[in-house]
Structure formats: C-alpha cells, structure tokens
Amino acid sequence: EVYKEKVNALSCSDEIKDKLFKECNKLIKMPSGSHEGTVVRNYLDKCLEIPFGKCTKDTINLSKAQKILDKDHYGLKKVKERIVDSLAVYKRNPDFSGQIICLAGPPGVGKTSIVKSLAKSMNRKYVRIALGGIHDEGEIRGHRKTYIGSMPGRIIEAVIKSGVMNPVILLDEIDKVGNDYKGDPSSALLEALDPEQNSTFADHYIEFPIDLSKVLFITTANDVSSISAPLYDRMEVIELNSYTALEKFHIAKEHLVKKEMKKHNLNGREFKITDDALNTLIESYTREAGVRKLEKMIASLCRKAAVALESGEKSFKVTDDNIEDILGKKKYSPEKISSDNAVGTVNGLAWTSVGGTILPIEISALEGTGKLELTGNLGDVMKESAKTAVSYVRSKSKEFGIDSDFYKTKDIHIHAPEGAIPKDGPSAGLAITTALVSELTGIAIKSNVAMTGEISLKGKAMEIGGLKEKSMAAYKAGCDTVIIPQDNIKDLDEISDEVKSVVNFIAVAGFDEIIPIALDEPLSKIKNTKMADVVIPDKKARTSVITQ
Known part of the structure; x- marks a missing residue:
C-alpha cells in the first residue's frame, strides 16, 4: 500500500x-x-527514484554566462561562442532539443571543465559519465531485472543522481568506448543521442520508456576518427586546438597559480612566481597541448614553498635564475632553426598530439645506381610522398637544370632526424621536393623558411590539416616565412595575432612558386620566374623582396 x-x-x-x-x-x-x-x-525502489516531472528552471542571462565562461577559461573563443549560441536558443525556446555537442581535442585543453561552466551558467545540475573502457552494452542500457545484481544503465543512473529530468550530462571520452561479445555500447548510445528517439529511451532494467529529450548531452573525445560513423553523424563536433605559449602563460598566471596556491594554503606574501619563471616553466619543463603537466609543475613549486615556509623562511620567490635549483635541470631545449642556409636541408612542419613541431628533412644525392633510401622511422604515407617528389623532379629535370638521368646515376637518401619517433602523413611532400631540388642543383635553402603541404604528381600544392599548431611551431623556432598551400588560406583566421605579427604566410598553388621563395639563389632555367632579373645586394634584402 x-x-x-x-x-x-x-x-x-x-x-x-x-x-x-x-x-x-x-x-x-x-x-x-x-x-x-x-x-x-x-x-520499485529504483523506479520511484526517477525524478518524473522535476526540472530545474533555466536562468539564462547571456552576458552573465559569457562572464562565467571568461572567468573560468582563457581563450577557447570558438567553443564559448557556440555555447552562448545554444543558450540564446534555449532562452527563446526552453523546450528546444536536438543539440548534441562533441568537444574534440588533445588532453588537458579544458573540455571537461568548460561543460561544468556551461551547467553553472544555465543553473542546471551537472553529471559526468566516464565512458573510457566500457565494453558491455548493459553499462548503457542496464541489465534485465531477472539477473542477480542487475541495475539500470549509466544514463538512467545519472538522471537519478541529478534528481531532475533536465541535467547536463557529460559523456566523457566517447572515443574510448570498445565492443566485444557482450554487445556494442556505441550502438546503444545512438538512441540516447538521437533527438528524434531519446524521448522514449528504453532501459532494459526499467522496462518502460524514459523521456531524455530535456537532457542536454555533451560528449568529449581526443580522437574523433575512432568514433563510429553513425554516432559521429549525430553530434556537432567542435575542435579545441592545443594552446599557444602565450595562452598557456595567461592560463597559468590567471588560473593555475591561484588554484594551486589555494590548494596548498599559500598567500600572495608567502609565494611569488615571476613572469619569466612561468615562461621558462612552459618552454623548458613541459611539452604538451594542454596545461595538465604545467599544473603539476606549479603544484611542485607550491610544495617546495610549503617546505621552505615550514622551515622558518618568511617568503618563497621563484625566478628565472633559481628555477633550475628548485626543479632540477631543464627537460626540453627550445626548437631553434639553424642560422646558416644549407643544401638539401629543409624545415618541414608536422602535427603531433602535443602540438606542432619542426620536422627537418635532409636529402643526400650520392653516386650510385638509382636506389631510393628512406630512413627516420617514416610511415607508409610519408614514403609515398617521397616517391611522388622524386617522380615530379624527374618530370621537370630540364626546367630545374638537373641531369635528366639523375635517377639512374644517383642514390638518393631521404632522412628525417630523431629516428626513434615515428613520422607519417602526406604534408611533407612540398618540403621533400624542395630539399631534393636543392640537393641536385647545389643551391642552398633559406634557413628562415618553413613549409607544409602535400604535392601531387603534377606539382600541385594540396591542402593539409593542423595549420594552427604547425604555424606556432614555426614561430617558436624562429622562422619568419611559412609556405602553405593556397587551399589553406581559409585556415589563417584561426591563427593567433601573436603569430601573424611575426610570421609571413605565403600561399602557393604549385611547386614552381616555392623555388624563388625558398632557395638562396634563383634557378635561371625555371620558366615564368622573374627572380633572375632582380639584383639584390644582401641576404636580408632578398628575403624582404621575395616574400612581399
């Protein structure tokens, strides 16, 4: 009763x-x-816990929401704009459903924490479901109540835990969902994440449909390529890129240092860290896309400060001069380009999971029988780029003033230093071709120039990804000119003003346009090249004339 x-x-x-x-x-x-x-x-106990009809009232104030997001996170402009867009829609139509957002990006860039800020700005309950390593469909949909120890799935449990029918549910690490003989959890998520179906979500334990249409689902992922196609299709993916050094500095100064000082019960009089010390911490003690390792290093400084203060010192100040005494020798030396122009050596640009990096490519042409040697732990795609580069140079050997039999009389060795690190991807095609022309003509490549782009067999410069990270790597290394494919001009909007003020981006449609920009001297036999008529007195003037 x-x-x-x-x-x-x-x-x-x-x-x-x-x-x-x-x-x-x-x-x-x-x-x-x-x-x-x-x-x-x-x-019955479990069914009665479901909060039927209970909802928190959204209190949406766009300017207040923007302030909360700006206070909690530095940067992330695109994500903040998208969140404010959603809030505006919810304000006009509280019953709106149909937005499943996926925040994709490397670890430590603030994906999980920005969802907390979103829930706070909407005055909604926040629940996180960790999906990493889930292999059993029953974890999502629940187990039938006839089994011993059966229980509802994680989504229903999250709704019960929140106590309302309209929480913000974060499905964390959706790309780490696996599958085995117990079923496919990502297929079970399809119903929950489909706005047309989730008003009647079926849980095996509950046995009657639950309305999840008022729930705001947000997912996070590191690698969207591992998400199944039907699940990916239901989500709107927003990319979060790695932070620049300047962004990391602001995040550390405005957020991380204060957070760690509070955690270690230190005040401003007891613990101080200079701006130069913070920059050294970012450049020489961490190498990551996000700020997790940086936070750990700041925590380490706070622990050292706590020991010093407990030993009787009045204050603890970290400067650029004493940071090595506190944390030990620097772990990373900054990537710097060579100051001398070199034959057969080019500054390529690569994307890694922790941001962009300079990828030097070296080529030697040796007397031999036409062998092509590829070393440096190159992947299959990069090997194909190298073969395409050789074939293209063969087809243009007369125009470049190269012996047309070089592929028979020379052994060509292509090497990417740091052989222990695997390298792959198509974006080194232009760099390999430039280095090959330089080696076979004996004309040096300018050390201040970096480049990225795939090359077709006919010499066309083809579009690549990760330009923001690659341009940051070129900027940090000291390059003042970056050659990119013409199709990548649209990506320049994403690059920070800090980089644009120093680096000159030159878009090219084909390889012929690269030679006057990258080589130290003009090739007289290249068609449609006016560089041979230009008299330039010194190296600095040459750079400025070519890159205009």
Whole structure:
C-alpha cells in the first residue's frame, strides 16, 4: 500500500503508473521473505527514484554566462561562442532539443571543465559519465531485472543522481568506448543521442520508456576518427586546438597559480612566481597541448614553498635564475632553426598530439645506381610522398637544370632526424621536393623558411590539416616565412595575432612558386620566374623582396 501511494504521487504517464501498479499487486501476492519479492521491491525502489516531472528552471542571462565562461577559461573563443549560441536558443525556446555537442581535442585543453561552466551558467545540475573502457552494452542500457545484481544503465543512473529530468550530462571520452561479445555500447548510445528517439529511451532494467529529450548531452573525445560513423553523424563536433605559449602563460598566471596556491594554503606574501619563471616553466619543463603537466609543475613549486615556509623562511620567490635549483635541470631545449642556409636541408612542419613541431628533412644525392633510401622511422604515407617528389623532379629535370638521368646515376637518401619517433602523413611532400631540388642543383635553402603541404604528381600544392599548431611551431623556432598551400588560406583566421605579427604566410598553388621563395639563389632555367632579373645586394634584402 505504501508503494501504491508513492506511485500515485508520481507525475508520470498513466501507462507507467499501470506498469508499477502491476508490480505492486505482484508484490502483495508474494511471501514476505521470497527472493522474487526482493527483486520486485528493489525494482520499485529504483523506479520511484526517477525524478518524473522535476526540472530545474533555466536562468539564462547571456552576458552573465559569457562572464562565467571568461572567468573560468582563457581563450577557447570558438567553443564559448557556440555555447552562448545554444543558450540564446534555449532562452527563446526552453523546450528546444536536438543539440548534441562533441568537444574534440588533445588532453588537458579544458573540455571537461568548460561543460561544468556551461551547467553553472544555465543553473542546471551537472553529471559526468566516464565512458573510457566500457565494453558491455548493459553499462548503457542496464541489465534485465531477472539477473542477480542487475541495475539500470549509466544514463538512467545519472538522471537519478541529478534528481531532475533536465541535467547536463557529460559523456566523457566517447572515443574510448570498445565492443566485444557482450554487445556494442556505441550502438546503444545512438538512441540516447538521437533527438528524434531519446524521448522514449528504453532501459532494459526499467522496462518502460524514459523521456531524455530535456537532457542536454555533451560528449568529449581526443580522437574523433575512432568514433563510429553513425554516432559521429549525430553530434556537432567542435575542435579545441592545443594552446599557444602565450595562452598557456595567461592560463597559468590567471588560473593555475591561484588554484594551486589555494590548494596548498599559500598567500600572495608567502609565494611569488615571476613572469619569466612561468615562461621558462612552459618552454623548458613541459611539452604538451594542454596545461595538465604545467599544473603539476606549479603544484611542485607550491610544495617546495610549503617546505621552505615550514622551515622558518618568511617568503618563497621563484625566478628565472633559481628555477633550475628548485626543479632540477631543464627537460626540453627550445626548437631553434639553424642560422646558416644549407643544401638539401629543409624545415618541414608536422602535427603531433602535443602540438606542432619542426620536422627537418635532409636529402643526400650520392653516386650510385638509382636506389631510393628512406630512413627516420617514416610511415607508409610519408614514403609515398617521397616517391611522388622524386617522380615530379624527374618530370621537370630540364626546367630545374638537373641531369635528366639523375635517377639512374644517383642514390638518393631521404632522412628525417630523431629516428626513434615515428613520422607519417602526406604534408611533407612540398618540403621533400624542395630539399631534393636543392640537393641536385647545389643551391642552398633559406634557413628562415618553413613549409607544409602535400604535392601531387603534377606539382600541385594540396591542402593539409593542423595549420594552427604547425604555424606556432614555426614561430617558436624562429622562422619568419611559412609556405602553405593556397587551399589553406581559409585556415589563417584561426591563427593567433601573436603569430601573424611575426610570421609571413605565403600561399602557393604549385611547386614552381616555392623555388624563388625558398632557395638562396634563383634557378635561371625555371620558366615564368622573374627572380633572375632582380639584383639584390644582401641576404636580408632578398628575403624582404621575395616574400612581399
């Protein structure tokens, strides 16, 4: 009778009430100590915990929301804009459903924490579901109540935990979901993440449809390529790129240092860290896309400060001069380009999971029988780029003033230093071709020039990805000119003003346009090249004339 009273008090559909009343009637007929009675009692208890009809009222103030996001996070302009867009829609239409956002980016860039800020700005309950390593479909949909120890799936448990029917649910690490003989969890997520279907989400344990249409689902991922295609199709992916050094500095100064000082109970008089010390910490003690390692290093400084203060010192100041005494020798030396122009050596640009990096490519042409040697732990795609580069140079050997039989009389060795690190991808094609022309003509490549782009067999410069990270690597290394494919001009909007003020980006449609920019001297036999007529007195003037 107590259960029946509770069921009557629920603000749910009559269909659900009838189902629960049937379970109550079944329980009345069972002996008090029977196992089946315990199963039904547990089932009713769990169903009564579902917060039918309970919702938090959204208090959406766009300017206040923007302030909360700006206060909690530095940068992330694109993500903040998208969140404010969503809030504006929810303000105009509180019943709006159909937005499943996926925040994709490397570890430590603030994907999880920005969702917390979103929930706070909407005045909604926040629940996080960690999906990493889930292999069993029952984790999402629940297990049938006939099994011993059965329970609802994680989504229903998250709704129960929040106590309302409209929480913000974060599905963390959705790209780490696996599958095995117990079913495919990513397929089970399809129903929950489809706005057309999730108003009648079926959980195996609950046995009646639950309305999840008011829930705001947000997912996070490191690598979207490992998400199944139907699941990816249901989400709007927003890319979070790695932070620049300047962004990391602001994040550390405005957020991380204050957070760690509070955690270690230090005040501004007791603990100080200079701006130069912070920059050294970023450049020489961490190498990452996000700021997690940086936060750990700041925590380490706070621990050293706590020891010093407990030993009787009045204050603890970290400067650029004493940081090595506190944390030990610097772990990373900054990437710097060579100051001398070199034959057969070019500054390529590569994307890695921790940001961009300079990828030097070296080529030697040796007397031999036409062998092509590729070393430096190159992947299959990069090897194909190298073969394409050789074939293209062969097809243009007369125009470049190169012996047309070089592929028979020379052994060509292409090497990417740091052989222990695997390298792959198509974006080194232009760099390999430039280094090959330089080696075969004996004309040096300017050391201040870096380049990225794939090359076609006919010499066309083809589009690449990760330009923001690659341009940051060129900027840090000291390059003042970066050659990019023409199709990548649209990506220049994403590059920070800090980089644009120093680095000159030159877009090229084909390889012929690269030679006057990258080589130290003009090739007189290149068609349509006016550089041979230009008289330039010194190296600095040459750079400025060519790159205009």
